[in-house]
Amino acid sequence: MSFYTRDITAWHSPNLNEPMEIVKYGRWGRPLLFFPTAAADYLEYERFQVIEVLRPFIEQGLIKVYSINSINQKSWMNSKVSPNEKMSRQIEWDHYISEEVVPFIRHDCRNASVKVAVAGASFGAFHAFNTICRYPQLFDTCLAMSGFYDLAPYAEDCEHPELYFHNPSAYLPNLDDNYYLPLLQQSCDIHILTGQGAYEAPDESRRISAILFDRGIDHNLDIWGHDIEHDWPTWRKMLRHYVGDRLNW
Numbered sequence: 001m002s003f004y005t006r007d008i009t010a011w012h013s014p015n016l017n018e019p020m021e022i023v024k025y026g027r028w029g030r031p032l033l034f035f036p037t038a039a040a041d042y043l044e045y046e047r048f049q050v051i052e053v054l055r056p057f058i059e060q061g062l063i064k065v066y067s068i069n070s071i072n073q074k075s076w077m078n079s080k081v082s083p084n085e086k087m088s089r090q091i092e093w094d095h096y097i098s099e100e101v102v103p104f105i106r107h108d109c110r111n112a113s114v115k116v117a118v119a120g121a122s123f124g125a126f127h128a129f130n131t132i133c134r135y136p137q138l139f140d141t142c143l144a145m146s147g148f149y150d151l152a153p154y155a156e157d158c159e160h161p162e163l164y165f166h167n168p169s170a171y172l173p174n175l176d177d178n179y180y181l182p183l184l185q186q187s188c189d190i191h192i193l194t195g196q197g198a199y200e201a202p203d204e205s206r207r208i209s210a211i212l213f214d215r216g217i218d219h220n221l222d223i224w225g226h227d228i229e230h231d232w233p234t235w236r237k238m239l240r241h242y243v244g245d246r247l248n249w
Contacts, residue, residue, distance in 0.1 A: 003027045003061040009104070015095040022068050022101065024108065025051055028061035031105045032141075032243075035120035035127040039073035048232040053240050063117075063243065066105055068097075072123055076154040083158030090166055097131060102138050117141035117247075121235040126151075129208070132190065133168050136183035143242055145193045145235050146200055149208040172211050181215065189247070190219035193238050195228025 003026050010021040021042050036044045045051055045067050057063050075081075075089035106112050116139050120128035125147025132142040150169035164170050175181050184190075190212065194205040202223050209221040228234050 002059040003029065004055060004059045011100075013096050013100055015092045015099060016071070020069055020096065020100075022066055022104065024064060024066050025054075026058040026061070026064040029058070029063040030117060031109055031114060032063050032065050032117045032119060033101065033105065034065065034067040035118065035124035035131070036067070036070040037120070037122040037124045038070070039077050040070055042067045042069045048236075050232075050236055050239060053236045054243055057243055064109065066101075068101060070123070070127075076123075076151070083155055084160045087155065087158055087160035087163050087166070091162055094131075094134070094166065098135055098138060102135075115140035117143070119143035119145070119239070120147070121145040122147060122230065125149075129190075129192075130166065130168050132188060133172060133180075133184065134166075136180060136188050140187055141189045141247065143191050143193065143239070144205075145238050146195065146230050147192070148201060148204040150204070169208065169211065172208075172215060175215055181217075184215070184217045188217075190217070191222060191242060191246070192219060193222045193224070193242075195224045195230065195234050196226045197229035197234075199230035200228065201230075 005025070005027050007024045008021060010019050012018070013020045023042050034045050036042065051065065054063065054065060058065060071089055071093045075086040078086065102116060105116055106114055118128040118131050118139050118141070125144035126149060128142050129144040129147060129149055132139040151163070151167040155163055192205045192209055194200055194202045196202050205221060205223065209219065212219045
């Protein structure tokens with residue numbers, strides 16, 4: 001019996017004030033939420049054959065995969081709006097994820113307390129990592145592939161007071177509370193993956209790994225070879241390896 005299905009749902013997001021689509025693959029299993037790269041949409045992982053790579057695990061009912069739209073083209077990658085407007089859009093998207101997407105996934109999984117795994121490549125890796133760090137009570141697993149983890153290059157001249165709290169390279173070194181830090185230390189399975197080939201930036205992964213280590217947050221830094229480039233073949237290999245062999249689903 002195959003648990004593979006493909007369903008698209010959309011609703012008008014009250015946080016973003018626009019229609020937002022979400023695609024779901026599978027009827028049963030641990031929920032895994034994908035964040036698109038750069039300015040891409042919710043079907044990007046399907047177009048680049050990631051869903052096909054994960055299909056055996058979806059068919060077995062090990063995972064249910066969800067994918068949402070990016071808002072980077074209206075925020076960090078939009079040269080026509082001010083840095084503060086970009087940050088405001090990021091905040092709205094953050095609320096969309098925590099207040100709309102997570103409840104949707106929990107309802108779909110018929111489990112009001114299930115924690116969600118997140119994954120993403122490139123800019124999607126930043127969003128996946130930032131999301132689990134901000135909401136370890138909602139998310140418990142992160143696969144961040146070929147990412148960067150410092151918003152500073154995209155937020156030049158931004159004076160928004162919330163920027164600090166959405167930039168993990170800024171807030172994580174100072175995290176010492178009695179709620180979020182213990183959750184990250186004890187309840188989250190974080191994997192920072194990168195290659196060393198063309199257009200990869202392994203030092204970005206090393207830097208965030210050092211911050212996590214300093215905070216006592218257990219994680220896995222996995223640096224692949226110099227033949228591993230910043231491209232979809234890399235991310236398909238990484239996902240196949242981790243979803244199939246490394247993670248306890």
